[in-house]
Structures are given as structure tokens and as C-alpha cells.
Amino acid sequence: KLGLDVAKEEDFSRWYQQVLTRSEMLDYYDISGCYIIRPWAYHVWQTIQEYFDVKIKTMQVKNCYFPMFVSARALEQEKNHIEGFAPEVAWVTKAGSSDLDEPIAIRPTSETVMYPYFSKWIRSHRDLPLRLNQWCSVVRWEFKNPQPFLRTREFLWQEGHCAYLTKDDADTETRRILTYYKSVYEHLLAVPMIDGVKSEKEKFAGGLYTTTVEGFIPATGRGIQAATSHNLGQSFSKMFNVVVEDPNSPANAGNESAKLNVWQTSWGLSTRTLGVMVMVHGDNKGLVMPPRVSEIQVIVIPTGLTVKHDNAARQVVYDACSDLVTRLLNAGIRAEADLRDNYTPGFKYNHWELRGVPIRLEIGPKDLEKNSTLSVRRDTFAKNALPLENIETTVADLLEQIQSDMFIKATRERDAGLKTITKWDDFITALNNKCICLIPWCNTTECEDEIKERSSRAELGDEPQDEKAPSMGAKSLCIPFLQPTNPPIEQGVTKCIQCDKHATVYGLFGRSY
Numbered sequence: 313k314l315g316l317d318v319a320k321e322e323d324f325s326r327w328y329q330q331v332l333t334r335s336e337m338l339d340y341y342d343i344s345g346c347y348i349i350r351p352w353a354y355h356v357w358q359t360i361q362e363y364f365d366v367k368i369k370t371m372q373v374k375n376c377y378f379p380m381f382v383s384a385r386a387l388e389q390e391k392n393h394i395e396g397f398a399p400e401v402a403w404v405t406k407a408g409s410s411d412l413d414e415p416i417a418i419r420p421t422s423e424t425v426m427y428p429y430f431s432k433w434i435r436s437h438r439d440l441p442l443r444l445n446q447w448c449s450v451v452r453w454e455f456k457n458p459q460p461f462l463r464t465r466e467f468l469w470q471e472g473h474c475a476y477l478t479k480d481d482a483d484t485e486t487r488r489i490l491t492y493y494k495s496v497y498e499h500l501l502a503v504p505m506i507d508g509v510k511s512e513k514e515k516f517a518g519g520l521y522t523t524t525v526e527g528f529i530p531a532t533g534r535g536i537q538a539a540t541s542h543n544l545g546q547s548f549s550k551m552f553n554v555v556v557e558d559p560n561s562p563a564n565a566g567n568e569s570a571k572l573n574v575w576q577t578s579w580g581l582s583t584r585t586l587g588v589m590v591m592v593h594g595d596n597k598g599l600v601m602p603p604r605v606s607e608i609q610v611i612v613i614p615t616g617l618t619v620k621h622d623n624a625a626r627q628v629v630y631d632a633c634s635d636l637v638t639r640l641l642n643a644g645i646r647a648e649a650d651l652r653d654n655y656t657p658g659f660k661y662n663h664w665e666l667r668g669v670p671i672r673l674e675i676g677p678k679d680l681e682k683n684s685t686l687s688v689r690r691d692t693f694a695k696n697a698l699p700l701e702n703i704e705t706t707v708a709d710l711l712e713q714i715q716s717d718m719f720i721k722a723t724r725e726r727d728a729g730l731k732t733i734t735k736w737d738d739f740i741t742a743l744n745n746k747c748i749c750l751i752p753w754c755n756t757t758e759c760e761d762e763i764k765e766r767s768s769r770a771e772l773g774d775e776p777q778d779e780k781a782p783s784m785g786a787k788s789l790c791i792p793f794l795q796p797t798n799p800p801i802e803q804g805v806t807k808c809i810q811c812d813k814h815a816t817v818y819g820l821f822g823r824s825y
């Protein structure tokens with residue numbers, strides 16, 4: 313199928329599905345909530361992996377691999393926060409025709425898989441810090457309607473799990489990982505992020521605090537949690553008995569010194585990254601790929617050949633295309649030529665625009681006369697005749713320009729949907745205008761619940777439901793590290809937007825995925 317037959321602003325979820333399938337990023341699978349990640353998307357994931365792996369190696373994180381199966385006993389080791397998740401755990405109960413004695417869970421995350429071994433391996437403070445990461449898939453049998461890349465029953469991710477001697481070490485490295493997550497989105501995917509800390513209600517219940525990078529999808533006006541980095545505190549090390557002797561405690565009478573539960577962190581980034589990239593940058597011609605992650609950065613297409621041109625003339629043009637590709641490849645630019653002789657140039661333009669290839673270079677007999685090629689940018693469709701002389705540098709610079717312009721454009725669109733609001737009525741108006749909001753807030757859970765309740769569409773009567781989203785209320789997305797200062801919160805003076813307690817922070821609130 314050529315191109316799309318639905319506009320992004322017309323029916324966003326149908327647009328999203330069409331872009332993903334017709335650009336050959338993904339295909340649907342005969343098990344609901346599961347999808348096939350095809351090479352065009354898988355290349356992006358691999359680029360993210362390579363980039364992030366280099367970053368965590370600077371922290372001496374080691375990659376490893378734990379089994380995907382979790383015994384019931386291990387999984388239920390930490391009773392309290394599991395019960396909330398129990399419905400989404402997938403279990404293996406049979407092998408062949410015979411039942412297993414004990415059901416075995418498929419990992420939904422690996423704390424309960426790993427931490428019994430942290431307890432076994434970490435005996436002395438000299439075994440710290442322990443920093444492990446694994447690239448794997450996890451399974452969560454979600455019941456909410458699945459969305460390709462955003463909410464799937466199996467997804468690829470990395471999960472990092474570290475153990476430290478002190479809270480300070482854990483604090484520092486929790487934040488350092490978050491900067492790497494922010495740069496995956498901003499440097500690679502050209503998507504702006506707001507970083508901050510989750511509220512007590514939204515944090516990972518098993519931990520001390522959760523830091524997060526929050527994205528925004530302008531087309532739906534919804535926020536999206538893009539990656540998280542937790543300081544787990546000592547709750548898991550107490551539960552799993554991960555203990556060392558405290559090197560700083562004076563050895564008491566006898567030789568046993570104080571025991572110390574280690575401080576832990578855990579952090580995760582998933583193939584949700586791919587969904588955010590598509591939703592933010594895609595347009596009505598299809599994908600728009602950020603050059604840094606596109607498998608093909610430049611597609612070279614022969615044009616201007618008519619029945620008047622004999623085979624020799626055609627061959628000259630085809631050879632020029634191949635030579636140009638060779639020059640670009642030698643300069644480290646991922647280029648290909650589309651020399652298929654059974655498609656018109658116009659067909660090829662659509663084909664590669666749908667896949668979001670950042671630059672198209674057209675070459676025909678007239679271009680060769682002028683020793684030039686016509687470049688067309690995928691993000692702006694701007695056309696420019698480029699001399700073939702120094703084409704490597706020109707194209708490399710153009711790719712950088714596109715990457716930078718995509719980030720600037722996405723940041724402008726995010727800022728247009730981000731409002732600093734101090735009055736409740738303006739808050740509701742902003743939400744219904746597809747915005748997320750920074751609001752003065754007392755930072756209490758009961759107020760957070762009230763905000764969600766009072767901002768749900770059901771509560772607001774028959775507001776025009778401009779998209780098929782359920783009547784969801786606004787959740788707290790994070791408390792941004794960078795707090796607005798116009799107007800600043802005056803402690804003890806500024807009122808919470810929802811209740812009449814005093815506001816202590818600006819909270820980022822919005823409808824979300």
C-alpha cells in the first residue's frame with residue numbers, strides 16, 4: 313500500500329498503526345498485545361543499545377543475563393508491592409502434556425530473580441559497588457488496550473540493578489543514569505524530555521524514590537513516562553538480606569562490626585522509545601527518522617530518464633548514482649541507491665518518504681551536466697541543488713542540520729503544549745486544549761487523587777471527546793527538577809491549585825499514556 317490514507321490530526325491511533333505497518337517498522341501478530349519488530353525499527357533499537365551501553369560502561373556497569381523464569385516462591389518474596397501486579401504475571405504451568413509441579417512465572421522485571429544472588433554474592437563491602445545490567449525482554453499481561461511499542465505484553469528493554477555502600481552513592485548514580493536516558497531521547501531521537509521526581513503515589517512502591525524523564529505527544533496532548541531510574545533505598549536489601557559489615561562502624565566488643573543493608577538502584581528504558589519517536593516526528597507522509605538513528609540516511613534515486621534516453625544514457629545515470637553512494641559510504645554516511653527499474657521516480661519518492669529517510673538525492677542527465685544533485689529534506693521537504701564536489705561534507709552537514717532542526721521543532725511543539733497554570737479553571741481548559749500543565753501543588757496524595765477525579769472528562773459532563781481516549785483525569789507526571797520561577801512558589805503563601813493548603817512545588821500534571 314502506497315502512503316497513508318488517514319491524516320495524523322484526523323484519527324491519530326489509526327494514523328499511528330498505518331505509519332508503523334506501512335513503513336515496515338512493525339507487524340501485527342496473532343497474539344493480542346504482541347508485535348513483530350521489523351528491521352527498520354530494530355535498527356533504531358540497536359542504535360539506542362549501542363549508545364546507552366557505551367554510557368553505562370563509563371560507570372563500570374557490567375552486562376549479564378539472568379533466567380527469564382521466576383519461581384513462585386522467589387516472585388512472592390516481596391509480598392507488598394507484588395499484589396498490585398499479580399494480575400499481569402504470566403505463568404508457565406505445563407510442559408508438553410504434563411503439568412508442572414510448581415507454576416513458573418515469566419519475568420515481568422527481574423528484582424526477585426536477581427536479588428537472591430546479590431545476597432549470595434555480596435558478602436563484604438569490598439564486593440561493592442555491584443553494577444549489573446541486562447538487555448532482555450519482559451512479559452506483563454496487561455489488560456488495558458495494547459498500543460504498539462507503548463503498551464505491549466512482551467517488550468525489549470534494559471534493566472540495570474546496582475548495589476552501593478551508601479545512600480549518597482545510590483543518589484548520585486540514580487541521577488547519572490537519568491541523564492543518559494535524557495540524552496538517548498534528546499541526542500539520538502531528537503525528542504525533548506522533562507526530568508524530575510515521581511510523586512509518592514506514582515513512584516515505584518518498592519523503592520525510596522523514582523526519577524523519571526517525561527515526554528509529551530502534541531498530537532494527543534498526553535504525557536508519557538519515557539524512562540525511569542529508582543533509588544530503591546534499603547527495602548529490597550532488607551527483604552533479600554543483602555548485607556555487608558559496615559566498614560565505618562567501630563568494631564564493637566568482639567570482632568563483629570555493625571551490619572549494613574546495601575543501598576540499591578534500578579533503572580529501565582524500553583522499546584517504548586520507538587513509539588515516542590514515531591508519534592512525535594511522524595507526519596502525513598509517514599515516518600520522519602532522526603538521522604542519527606536511521607538505517608538509511610540518504611537514498612539516491614535516478615530521475616529525468618525518458619523514452620528518449622537509450623540504455624547507454626540510462627547506464628550513465630545509474631552509474632552516477634552508484635558512485636555517489638560509494639562516496640557517501642566511504643564518508644561514513646549510510647546511503648543506498650534505489651535502482652529498481654520497475655518503479656517510477658515518483659513511486660520511489662513516496663516509498664522512502666513513508667519510511668522517513670532523512671535525505672533524498674535525485675540524479676538525472678541534467679544534474680550530471682551541472683555536476684550536481686537535487687537534495688530533498690524529509691523533515692521540511694526543502695529542495696536544494698548541491699554540487700557533487702565535496703558532496704560528502706555537504707551531506708554530512710545537512711544531516712546534522714536536520715537532526716538539530718528536528719529537535720528544535722519538537723521542543724517548540726512541546727513548549728506550545730506546556731502551560732504554567734495557577735487557576736483551576738485554566739487548568740481544565742488547558743487539559744482540554746491538549747496541554748500538560750505545571751501547577752502549584754501541595755504535593756499530597758489525597759490532593760493528587762482529587763485532581764485526577766475532578767479533571768476526568770466524566771466529571772466535566774459531555775465535553776467534546778475529541779479523541780476516543782477514555783475519560784481519563786490528569787495524573788501527576790513528575791515534580792520537575794527545574795522548577796518554574798515565573799511566578800515562583802512562595803512557601804507559606806502560594807496556594808495549591810486544587811485545595812487550600814499551601815503549595816510546596818510545581819507539579820507537572822496531564823492526561824497520559
Ligand SMILES: O=C1CCCN[C@@H]1CCCn1cnc2cc(F)c(Cl)cc2c1=O
Binds near residue numbers: 394398578579
Ligand atoms: O522500573 C524499573 C526499572 C527496571 C527494573 N524494575 C524497575 C521497577 C519495575 C516496577 N514493576 C513494574 N511492573 C511489574 C509487573 C509485575 F507483574 C510485577 Cl510482579 C512487578 C512489577 C514491577 O515491579
Ligand SMILES: [Mg+2]
Binds near residue numbers: 452
Ligand atoms: Mg505496568
